[in-house]
Structures are given as structure tokens and as C-alpha cells.
Amino acid sequence: MQGWGIRVAEEIRMGSVNSGGSDGRFNRRAITVDEAQRRVLAAAARTASGHVPLAAAGGRRLAQQLLATSVWPPFARAGLDGYAVRAADTAEASPQSPAALRVVDTVAAGGLALAAVQPGTAARIMTGAPVPPGADAVVMLEQTAEGMAGGERTALVKAAARPGQNVAPQGEEFRLGSAIAGPGELLRPGHIALLATFGYASVPVYRRPRVAIFATGNELLPVEAPLAPGHIRDSNSAMVAAMIRQHGGEPLLCGALPDEPAAVREALRGIGGEADMIVTTGGVSVGDYDAMALLLRSLPRYEEVPGWTSASPETLLFNRVSMRPGSPTSAAWMDGKLVLALSGNPGACFTGFELLGVPALRAMQGDPSPYHRKVHAQLAREIGKGSPHDRYVRVSLQYGEDGRLYADPLAFGKSSMTASLAEAEALAVIPSGSSGAEAGRIVEAWLLT
Numbered sequence: 001m002q003g004w005g006i007r008v009a010e011e012i013r014m015g016s017v018n019s020g021g022s023d024g025r026f027n028r029r030a031i032t033v034d035e036a037q038r039r040v041l042a043a044a045a046r047t048a049s050g051h052v053p054l055a056a057a058g059g060r061r062l063a064q065q066l067l068a069t070s071v072w073p074p075f076a077r078a079g080l081d082g083y084a085v086r087a088a089d090t091a092e093a094s095p096q097s098p099a100a101l102r103v104v105d106t107v108a109a110g111g112l113a114l115a116a117v118q119p120g121t122a123a124r125i126m127t128g129a130p131v132p133p134g135a136d137a138v139v140m141l142e143q144t145a146e147g148m149a150g151g152e153r154t155a156l157v158k159a160a161a162r163p164g165q166n167v168a169p170q171g172e173e174f175r176l177g178s179a180i181a182g183p184g185e186l187l188r189p190g191h192i193a194l195l196a197t198f199g200y201a202s203v204p205v206y207r208r209p210r211v212a213i214f215a216t217g218n219e220l221l222p223v224e225a226p227l228a229p230g231h232i233r234d235s236n237s238a239m240v241a242a243m244i245r246q247h248g249g250e251p252l253l254c255g256a257l258p259d260e261p262a263a264v265r266e267a268l269r270g271i272g273g274e275a276d277m278i279v280t281t282g283g284v285s286v287g288d289y290d291a292m293a294l295l296l297r298s299l300p301r302y303e304e305v306p307g308w309t310s311a312s313p314e315t316l317l318f319n320r321v322s323m324r325p326g327s328p329t330s331a332a333w334m335d336g337k338l339v340l341a342l343s344g345n346p347g348a349c350f351t352g353f354e355l356l357g358v359p360a361l362r363a364m365q366g367d368p369s370p371y372h373r374k375v376h377a378q379l380a381r382e383i384g385k386g387s388p389h390d391r392y393v394r395v396s397l398q399y400g401e402d403g404r405l406y407a408d409p410l411a412f413g414k415s416s417m418t419a420s421l422a423e424a425e426a427l428a429v430i431p432s433g434s435s436g437a438e439a440g441r442i443v444e445a446w447l448l449t
Helices: 002-014 035-045 190-196 236-246 260-271 290-297 344-366
Strands: 049-053 082-085 099-107 121-125 136-139 143-151 152-157 179-181 203-207 210-216 250-257 277-282 314-316 328-334 337-341 374-379 381-388 390-399 407-409 426-430 432-439 443-446
Touching: 035 314, 035 328, 035 337, 035 344, 049 082, 082 099, 082 152, 082 203, 099 143, 121 152, 121 203, 179 190, 210 236, 210 260, 236 250, 236 277, 236 344, 250 260, 260 290, 277 344, 290 328, 337 344, 344 390, 344 426, 374 390, 390 443, 407 426
Parallel strands: 099 121, 210 250, 210 277, 277 337, 374 407
Antiparallel strands: 049 203, 082 121, 082 136, 099 152, 143 152, 314 328, 328 337, 374 443, 381 432, 390 407, 390 426, 426 443
16 A cells, blocks of 8 residues: 555656646546446446345345246136126126026135026125136126015126126236246335235345445535534535435445545555445545545556456546536446545536446346436426536426426536535436537436436
8 A cells, every 4th residue: 555655656756647637637538428337337246145025125126037836816706896697697687677696605705605606696706706616707786786586685687797707817917937027126016015925925136235435535524513614514425325225225434534545545445345336425536635536547447458357457447427517437446346436526426426326236236227217308498508528417307288398407507506406307418519408409318216
């Protein structure tokens, strides 16, 4: 570690790392967001899997395909309360001339029919109960009346029934061995119901990725601290932690680090096997005290490692992305894990993690489609400012009276503004150019879900 610090100091002294503010200081080459995502996903190691109780499986990603352990429904069952009948016995039924059928049984949910339905008979049946042998339809209770004929209980059916009416056939939904859900699928409440139906008391899921969060900057204060001149509270760590939880990870809040590359490097190494991924905020620009930029400068560049894989040595994956906000966003492969270095600017930090950290988290949990869902929307208002990089503008989404989807740029559009972060529903992509985008233009919007 000391040798590394001496080497950087020597580079500064000799001028190979100058003190200017240009991108040349770190030999930065911007890559596209698509390419940055590709490199990040290549470095996002999938977490191990294990079993959790069914009740705890909601919101987790499935680690293997699960299959139906029986046909479903396991028997022909009634879809509502009424009478199980032979449809042929009701062919001429009407309110004025109901079909009179002798009631031979009552079948409750969880019970079994004790008598078959023969011509001229019916069985009272409850929702979910097995349909008796001989019956091929269920007439809803509201279309019947009860009576007596020859001292026997009789059902008066007032409407003709069709074969199969209000009957769920055996095996209608699932055959034995049919797929319930596949690897990487996010388990929603409906999945949990299905897994319970087929007897899965424990479920194989991917472990939640553990993500260490470090903030860098001498100006940062803990959230609970009173403000002091020249200082700000560390809001990025809490924001990134919330985003990690939202997408299935477990954040490890590691506090703030000074603007000293050696101290940052020691802290990153010290996290060891506790974390599957590391996120830092701040220190990635070209200032004299940007510790993360200086640290990453010492690593071999991605382009210098032919055929890069996660088995390759420590590598700077990239240190500039063609996007606004957040163009200094960087990533590296260090100590066998992905390190995502985000801007200290809250808006740029948010955008950088959303575009790169979120797909990485999803991929680590086996999501086969980790990228954002995208929609097309019409800009509600003009975005006048151009940019040399594609812009990812925070917007709210709403349908107009004309039925079209509109993307409304949020009022505080500057990347440094935090006021609009809570209202953002999507990131509208405004292509690079000398001008922005006029109102009414169709743009691609990346959904923040």
C-alpha cells in the first residue's frame, strides 16, 4: 500500500499526473452507457443460492426452475355455489318452465360426493367442491329454486346449462411437471400462492447481494451531525442504500473516508469477503483531492487486458461515461469484486447507480433481463440545453386527455438539485447535440422501477 502511494506521489512530482483539471490528467476516454453496462455486468458475479421458507421468499429471485408436483386442479371442481347437473337434463329449462331435478347429495369444499348424478337428478354443490360423477355442469344458485316433489327435495333449474359450465376440469391450469417459475424470476405474491399450492415449503433463491457503501470527502458529516461551515451531510450513502434495498440487495454502510487515496484503498481492501460489490460516492472527478480517481488511475485499463474476464487481474473497467449527469462515473475490478465509483453530486450519483448499479444487482441475483424497461413518451416541455453527451433527464410520467404518455421534465433539472429526486419516475434520454429537445418530441424513457 505504501509503495502504491509513493508511486502516485512520484507521478505527480514528475508531471505524469499533472495538477490541471482536464480529462487528460487521467487519460479518460468516454464510453457509451451501453458499453459501460456490458462491462459492469461482465464483472457482476452471481451470488450463491440457498433455501428460504416460503413465507420469506416474496421479493427474492428464484435460483432454479420449479415444476408442478401434480395436475391442477387435482379434480374437476365447482366454480361457484349451485347445483351440479347433467346439461342434457336442463336443455328445455326456462324461468316459466324450470327443470325439476331430484337432489341426491350435498357436496361441500373438502368433501367427496357420495352419490353419482344420474338422469333426472342433481347435487347441491359449493364453490371448490369436487363435481360428482355423472355431472357435467354447475348451475349457479341464483338460477335455481328449491321445491318438493313426491316428498323429495327438488332443484328447480330455470336456465339451460352448457356442458362444462362453471366447472374447472382436472388439470386445466397445470399438468404434472409443468413449469411454475424459472431461474432469475422475481417471486411475486402470485408465485408464492402457486408454490404453496404445489407444496413448496422452502424455496431455492439467490442470496441477496451484499453491497458496501463508502462516501469520500473531507466535507462530509454524518446525517445526525449539525451543519458546520463548509460541510454537508452525507445524503448519498443513505440514498444508495435505499436503492440497493429496493432492488434486492443488502447495503453495508461503511461511513465516510478522507480524501486520501491510500486510506481509501485500505478501506476497500478491508471489507474483504463481507461484500459482493462496493459502491463509492465522490472523488471521481479531476480535482486535486479526488481520491477515487487517483486510486483508479493506478490500475491497468480494460483495453490493455485482452479478453478480459472476472479471472483477470485488477482492472480499471472505465473512468468516463458518455452521459449527463455523471460522466466521471467509473468502475473497476478490484480484489475479486466489482467497484462502482459514483459522483458525489446527488443527482449524478442517483443516475449513475440507476444506470449501472441496478442492472448489476439484478444480474447478481440471476435476473435474465437486468436492463430497465423502456417506454416512448412525448416531452411535455422543452429541454433547451444541449450537451456533448446523451442526457438522462429525470421526468414524471402521465397520460394526457388525448391518451398519450407524456414525460414531464421535473422543475429542478440541474444535476446538483436534489429536490426532484423523490418525484422521478423515469429517465428520459435526450441525445447529445448542440440543442436540447423541443416540446412534443418522442423520447425514450427508462422506467425507475
